[in-house]
Amino acid sequence: MTTLKIRPVAIDTYKENVAYLHRDCPLYHSEGFQALNKIEVRDGKGKPPVVAVLNIVDDATIVSPEELGLSEQTFDQLGVEAGCPVSIDHAAPPSSISAVHAKIGGEILGREDYLRICEDIVNNRYSKIEIAAFLVGCAESGMEREEMLYLTEAMVATGDRLDWGEPLVVDKHCIGGIPGNRTTMLVVPIVTAHGMLMPKTSSRAITSPAGTADTMEVLARVDLEPAQLKEIVKHHRGFIAWGGTANLSPVDDILISVERPLALDSRGQMIASILSKKIAAGSTHLLIDIPVGPTAKVRSQADAMKLRKLFEYVGDRSQLELEVVITDGRQPIGNGVGPILETVDVLKVLKNEPDAPMDLKQKALQLAGRILEFDPDVRGGDGYRLARDLLESGRAWSQMQAIIEAQGRREASLQPARLSHEIPAPDDGIVTGIDNLQIARIARLAGAPLEKGAGLYLHKKLGDRVTAGEALYTLYAEYPADLQFARHAAGQNSGYLVGARA
């Protein structure tokens, strides 16, 4: 069989493997390869082949006719030196694709099917269109709750799994969608001050104006190596770090890279995504927060209850002690929206300052209280009071400072961005609605989360009286164009409904 010399091509194709073949390569025509075909690349030493989508190249400075180019990720996967001989062949569709066809046909898949699908995905044997077919198949027929369990198990099984060596490792997760909802930065210091183990990895914002990792990053480094995290846990029982480096449920990351641009809303995928990450991260006890409101992800109490049952079903069968709380998602939590503006809110609560936002404090205490009750030594019903004591005594604040020092304090400014603009109430009245989605959109237009100080600060919340012209919120932006975009969006729809006085 003819071989080609392998060559790295310095193109980052993210989670898609791409190979580059010159059009004059003798194999191109004789073997009937075509652009966008999938090929298998073998190093001839018996390692499993790497699968890649083929691009045809007409420029010998990128690859010559005797070479096969591989994009950065693909080259790393193959793991051979540049110049080594490789052979290529047409890639057969992954064997698990028959299960995807069955799912598209409306069938219910079994545990073995999901495992085979996840194995093929993690080994890069699925093209993006095959992943899309799997996701749409799951979204359209829906998934039975057993299938959600099997998918969760398969996603855990095809990645690494952390073991903290203790029987009680707590975590929390909010399904998201509520601006300003930065409770994690309060819950972690409270429950670790009690001595519970809470090694918290969080995500950066993707579609929201701030993720917990973006916000914590205002105060401390969040991109820490596993060894550093283990060391911090030993001394402080917890941390708040970015979870992007560990190989936990890697299939989840791959699915999300396709699911997000498609804006697919699949309940089964969401549950498997959340629970697989938590199980892989070594959590034993998990609190799930489902905010409900007309502009939250879950819009009715009935839908929240259904979702809760699904979480409980999968959690109970995964050796995960799982509690679900359904919370008020009718409006943003706290006043700040954007990394620095939210950090300021969090610090006020931790320092027990008189103008600390009460809704953020109450919600954090509610969640921390439920987590504290995972401790067998805490009586049922005593969690909230214990959390409040830990916060109001200043112990949580001391704990947070220790965690910040351990992660690496950043001497960043806590000033909001330099440009600002107030959005006024149109009439006298009472705030009867705040649109989470519109508030998040305006904050992103203002530059959050990339500009840490950008976002908005809410002066009024649901039920507050306002007079015409009084500020509903203040926009903060670093650049004039950003402020302009945000002002324009707020001018069209402020996100606030002001009703007649009751």
Added chain:
Amino acid sequence: MTTLKIRPVAIDTYKENVAYLHRDCPLYHSEGFQALNKIEVRDGKGKPPVVAVLNIVDDATIVSPEELGLSEQTFDQLGVEAGCPVSIDHAAPPSSISAVHAKIGGEILGREDYLRICEDIVNNRYSKIEIAAFLVGCAESGMEREEMLYLTEAMVATGDRLDWGEPLVVDKHCIGGIPGNRTTMLVVPIVTAHGMLMPKTSSRAITSPAGTADTMEVLARVDLEPAQLKEIVKHHRGFIAWGGTANLSPVDDILISVERPLALDSRGQMIASILSKKIAAGSTHLLIDIPVGPTAKVRSQADAMKLRKLFEYVGDRSQLELEVVITDGRQPIGNGVGPILETVDVLKVLKNEPDAPMDLKQKALQLAGRILEFDPDVRGGDGYRLARDLLESGRAWSQMQAIIEAQGRREASLQPARLSHEIPAPDDGIVTGIDNLQIARIARLAGAPLEKGAGLYLHKKLGDRVTAGEALYTLYAEYPADLQFARHAAGQNSGYLVGARA
């Protein structure tokens, strides 16, 4: 707004638009672009933007930080000179994607929805994963017959449409799956000898051992320009050419490029694909051939009837006079499988040689007769006899020679490939089954259609008596490795069932 200098990157990404941005480009981080994001590229002169998937580059010889690279197709679409300034922005999802979500949710889409989807697809606003979502959505919920009509109309409307300036332009189409079924090369000379207009464009083989274009290419050039085709039609009333160059139903080509690797089997897509191509090609009268058999695409008479009704429904509403014939698809047609071996069969029939395969001749006469009856001057029921007269009188053969000359005769050999091997009957008995799929697979392994002389020649058909060791068929291959692959496959499963003597 910051601009970048446009640069062509000599990479062929086929039907997917790809843009290349250097990792050190100032826009990369500040604007939050990521690999595999979709971006819009604008030339600043008001032309519609080109949408492309972003790859990040770490090699300034491919693109420098001041440049934006575009793959070959993408650069052509933008249509500006290298070095011109362009701006880039995040691409919003195409507006028609909401209709795709509705389809995934099980809704029935309307005429306007399909038109918007096809417009977005033809303008390259859909990524491959969005196309996959649309196809899986259609396959999974199924399409109502109205939807098949709307999709057909939309696919015609978003491409070019030929007009031959005559009221009767005939065509035929077989839904495929039967090896050796090369009736088009007989039907065209027969019906054009009668004076009917039959400008026949055909495809090359994609998954089969030979397409009509591959087979005609043994005798004549098939890659002709539209002007040449018009000229040939003027003198000879028809041709048999490759249809790949015209912009007829371009959405179909894009959908197929995603559908094929997914191996999706969607009835609605198939009907829209076939009919949109024929309507766009200017056909007014169309004969559809649906072979039925246990290893054909359609396995039961009942399924064939359902499919026929769908074709009739869409055809009748598209100003297309459409007839459907359901034919015997229980075994290959003729004896040869592969371009040259099939050409030899066709020539034997045209020249009325005594050893011409009768089944190929009978089927061609049956189809040609039905098409001749589209002529208002041909009495219902007289078509078959007329077709037989045209064939047996030698007029069809003269007509075929004239068409070959007009397209450009190729002085190619009609010898089968140089290596051969006979596959023997395992026992005495009667041939009770021939597997179309396995015969096609073995012929492809032998090298068809890339090697024109490769394939196989059947010595026995259904109902023939065989004695143990007698040849069922002969394999032909150009290269030892191909023969070896084909022999191996035939050794595992010859594709023949030999039963006890009746």
